[in-house]
Amino acid sequence: MAEVRATAEVAEVDAQGVCWVPVRHHSPAATRAVRDLVARLRPVAVLVEGPADYTRIDQLLLAHTPPVSLMTWFRRETPERTQVAYALYPFAVFSPEWHAVRDGAASGADVRFVDLPWHAQVVVEEGGYDAGPAPTEGAALHRTDEVSASFFDGLAAYTGRREMSAVWDELAEIDPELGTATYLRRAALLGAGIRADGDARRDARALADRALDEAREAHMAAEIRRARADHPDGVLLVVTGAAHTAALQERLAEAPRADELAGPPPTPADLETGQALVPTSYPALDEQRGYLAGQPSPGYYDRVHRAAGAEAAALTDTVLTEAVAALRDAGATLSAADLIAARAAMLGLATLRGHARPWRDDLVDALTSTLVKDTVAPDAATSADGGHPLLNRVRELMRGDAVGRLAPGTDVPPLVVEVEARCAALGMPLTPQPTTHTLDLEDDADRERAQLLQRLRVLEIPAGRLVRDVRGPDPQGPIGTQVGARVDSTQEWRVRGGTTVTARAVLASRWGASIEQAVLAVLGRRAAEGDVASLTSALLDAVLCGLPDLTGRLSEQVEVGTLALDRLPELVEPLGVLLRLHRFDRWYGTTDRADLGALLRLVGLRCVELVERLGPQGPGAPSEQLAVALRRLVDAVVASPALQDLEPRLAAAVAEQLARGSTRSGHAPEALGALTGARWLLASVAPRDLAAVGPEGAPDPAGTGEWYAGLLAVAGHLALAAPEIFDPLDAALRHWSPDDFRRALPDLRRAATSLLPRERRALLAHLGGGLVGASSPVGGDLVVPEHELAALLAREDALWALVEEHTGPLRAGTAR
Incomplete structure (x- = not known):
């Protein structure tokens, strides 16, 4: 600790004429110190921790409305992959770097960013541009300091606070009269101690962090020396993260x-x-929402920064009153006595903790102790969700909802300009008020508009929202209707502009300088994931975006990936995408395309092969997934001319699976029901022959309900096309004993839920009002004897009594 103290205690301006300002990246106290030092010292240069390759300081001096971020990105395309990543350097109105740049420039100082460019930091972290995966997108450059159990633990124990934000508040933020000299001393001591803790660690993460810190500090030191050479006389004001200050001082003191x-x-x-x-927002900068270098509750610190005098002293009182009002608006029943109790608790906690004024955590802890009657998590004061609905509402209030705005005349990437210009040229200007556009994909101009909006969707630019898509064949409808179904080729889009659209367009610029280039890069990145589902999804988006050159390359990748899959459920989704493209999307020019037809046939053939090689399907998820897969596969084979010659082979494969019998095949009853449904749908079985099929594969009544669930999941839509198919099964079900029926009832209910409402109505209308066979003892009526109904009600009452025994009495009006 002595070494840390000696390192930290330095003069305001050292022997080299440097004023070191260690800061927390979003701190009203650090901002006050920076503004005071610039005003008093009139430095010749202000050097700020930020990417040194950003030299457009003039852009930061425009009349922006914070919070805004400086986004830096890199992109590199090689034959092996496309590497794209970015980082954000955010500036709030209470960020010291923001005022260092603006106040420094206003005083005539030479303002520069001096940190290692971000793409070079990636090289240090990843071991090279080609080493390992691309860095995580959107990574915050500044990370929360992670320290060992030494300096920081002792400091945390001394302040009575457990985490970094609260410790910083105790040292720098809470006292509104904290002077610049005291701030510099405390911030330097804290930064030096944190750095010493980090240097003492020996784990792999610590070593990687240390290598990056040293590379950044080497670059900052070289930039500071360069600035000194450019300005031999006068004060250099150096604004860096507190953990870097001591290391930079040490470097500048030697050669x-x-x-x-x-x-x-x-x-x-x-x-x-x-x-x-790029504009950003306070929710995006909130530490409790995941931004590691942020402050918790940025809206609160914004108010701390702006408040002065009596307003600053009464700030938390004001926030408390607003919090109680917000809770009342949210439906909480709070009285004046509750407000008095919360305020008394807040003042008591502030006094107990030695705070010069009530602070944010005094307020949160007071509300927790006086208003929250439930158990909350131990870390509720610092957790992201507050641990309780009332605390969530208070956190939302203190988080703030401010959204930044860029000043007119701000330089934006070419892609942003293209987005606005293209939308305007196509009659869809991006205005703050949303406009609705109905686009007919049969019309060339409307199709061009739709393709543009689809490209923006792929780039995650929320300029257009698809309210209603084209209406094609109903995938849940009866087999055979897809081919002749009427197609509504219109789409409805809701189009709007605004700050969020601009921000997302800037972020999308990392993918390319133009919309098309960026979309190609995004789809290429998705395709690089390699699985068939991602590939076919990218293929569909390439078609929707009007990028035919990409579809050929993606088709080749789908072909390779298909041959590697050995599970039917993994292939049916890609099969459906290809069927849509080849059979129905005529307005995108893909209908009956030979290459897509060949790919569709390859995937369909692979699906049939997997049915032929189908291993035992157990109960639960395997059987349910098989039912969904068989439904989609049979629909595709029947609906597509490119696959219809596979129908006999698929029918033979299904029949072979059923012929093995449940004991030898190992299929669960639900899987056997699904296979039976698939057999019904294929041309090999005519409706008149279904009586011979019967409830095949259901060895006992307890399993029959599961069998029905599989059957209806695959063939339930036959209730519309040919409901008489179910007559033999209905007749068999009516001969069950009451005990058999009760055992199967849960699965029978589940089977019914797989039907669409119109299918369920059609089946019940047929079975309830028609003849079901002379052997039926009750004809077309469903009759439940009175004693059985009484027994079922008694069992239900006993079940609810058991529930209440474990959960307590249910509230009045609770539906059973």
Whole structure:
């Protein structure tokens, strides 16, 4: 600790004429110190921790409305893969870096970012541009400091706070009269201690972090020396994260080290990099929502930054009153006495903790102790969801809903300009108020509009929302209706612009300089995942986006991936996508395309082969997945001319599976029911022959309900096309004993839920009002004897009594 203290205690301006300002990246106290130092010292240069390759400081000086972020990205395409990633450097109105740039420039200082460019940091972290996977998208550059059980643990025990944000508040934020000198001393001590803790760790993560820190500090030190050479006289104001300050001071006190002289890692010639400003929001900057370098409750710290004098002293009182009002608006029953109790608890906690004024966690803890009557998690004060609905509402209030705006004249990437221009040129201007557009895909101009909106969807730019898609064949309808079904070729889109659209368009720029280039990169990235489902999804989007050049490459990848799959459920979804493209999407030019037809046939043939090789299907999920897969497979084979010659082979495969018998095949009753349904749907079995099929594969009544579930999941839509098919099964069911029926009833109910409402109505109308065979003892009526009904009610009452025994009395009006 002595070494840390000695390192941290430095003069406001050192012997080299440098004023070191260690900061937390979003801190009203750090902001006050930066503004005071710029005003008093009038530095010749202000050097800020930020990507050194961003030199458009003039863009940051425009009249933006924070919060905004500086986004930096890189893109590199190689024959093996496309590597695309980005990072964000956010600025809130209470961020010290924001005011260092703007106040420094206003005072005439030379303002520069001095940190290692982000793409070079990736090289250090990943071991090279080609080493390992692409970095995680959207990674926050600044990470929360993770420290060992030494300096920080002692500091946490001293302050009585457990996590970094609360410790920082105790040291820097709570006292509104904290002076700049005291701030600098405390921030330097905290940063040096955290860095010492990190250096003491020896795990793999710590070593990787240390290598990155050293690379960044080498670059910052070299930039500071360069600025000193450019400005031999006057003060250099250096604003960096507190954990870097001591290391930079040590470097600048001696001759340049080898890593400073070597410079950053070389940048490959084919690497594309870029930067742009993008609006962001307080919810996105909230530490409790996942942004590791943020502050919890940024809206609260915004108000701390703006408040002064008596307003600052009464700030938390004001927030408490607003919180109680918000809770009342949300339906909480709170009285004046509750408000008084909460305020008294808040003031008591602030006094107990030695706070100069009530603070954010005093407020949250007071509300938790006085208003929340339920058990909350131990970390409710710092958790993302607050641990309770009342606390969630308070957190939402303190989080704030501010959304940043870029000033007119801000440079934006070409893709952003293209998005706005293309939408306007096609008669869909991006206005704040949403407009509705009905597009007929049979019309060339409307199809071009739809393709543009689909491209924006793929890029996750929310300029268009598909309200109603085209209406084609009903995949749940009777077999055979797909081919002759009437197709409504119109779509309805809701189109709008706004800050979110602009921000997402800027983010999408990392994929390419134009819309088409970016979409190709996104779909290429999805295709690189390799599984057939991702490939066919990318293939469908390529068609919807009007990118025929890409479909050929994706089709080849689907073909390779298909041959590697050995589970039927994994192939039926891609089969459905290909069937749609080849058979029905005539407005996109894919109907009857030879290459898609060949690919559809390959996937269909592979599905049939998997049915032929089908292993034993157990109860539960395997049988349920088989039922869904068989339904889709049979529908595809019957509906598509490209697959119809596979129908006899599929029918033979299904018959062979059934012929094995339940004991030898190992299929569960539900799987056998699904296979029976598939056999019904295929041309090998005519309706008049179904009586011979009967409830095949149901060895006992207890399993028959499961068999029905599988059957109806596959062939339930025959209730519309040929309900008489179910007469033999209905007759068999009516001969069950009451005990057999009760045992099978849960599965029979589940079987019925697989039917669409119109199918269920058609089947009940047929079975309830028609003849079901002379052997039926009750004709067409469903009669439940009175004593059986009484027995069922008694069993239900006993069940609810057991439930209440474990859960307590149910509220009045609770549906049983």
